[in-house]
Amino acid sequence: MSCLGNVIWFIFGGLYGWLAWMLAGILWSITIIGIPIGLQCFKIASMSLAPFGKEVVYEHTNTSFLLNVLWIFLSGFWLAVGHLVSAVLLCLTIVGIPFAGQSLKLAQLSFMPFGAKIVRS
Template sequence: MSCLGNIIWIIFGGFFNALGWFFTGCLWSITIVGIPIGLQCFKMARLQLAPFGKEVVTRDDSSVSLLLNILWIIFGGFALCISNLISAFFLCITIVGIPFAAQSLKLAKLSLMPFGKEII
């Protein structure tokens, strides 16, 4: 079921949101200081392509993760969160789209605070 869900997810908007994560990661990776943030963006782009069957758990609650999350919200996370919320709104219109909207809401929450998280 998760394979079919991921295929449908890619067709109905997951690809475009993954492109947003990818381009944001490329922009962050231009500078040496931004490379760790860019790598996290690439991980989230991979999750954005196939969110079904995967779980996100908190791995690290250190002050460094908190600082990176605050910088992330200011410099890019808010726009990606809004794009996932818009996707969730349109997917929630039909009954068939509700599971996809739930995944989009999970990714919207992750778009605000991605650092210190691990994808299982």
């Protein structure tokens, strides 16, 4: 079922989320200091493309807290807003509610991407 969910997700909004995360990753990777942040964006972009069958596990450290605070002000807020708008639009139909749940999972990940590990469920 996760394969079918990922195909439908790709058609109805997964591509846009993937493009947003890839753009953020490319912009962060322009500087040498931003490369680790860009790499995390690329990891999350792969989840944004196919979120079904994947879970997020958080492991907080002091470094991840500082990076998350910086991230929220520079990129995370706008990515989270995009995922929240997507979730609201997907909730307009009953069929879209499971997809809205995935979009909300990505919105939370948009606020706290550092210290997060993506695992298969």
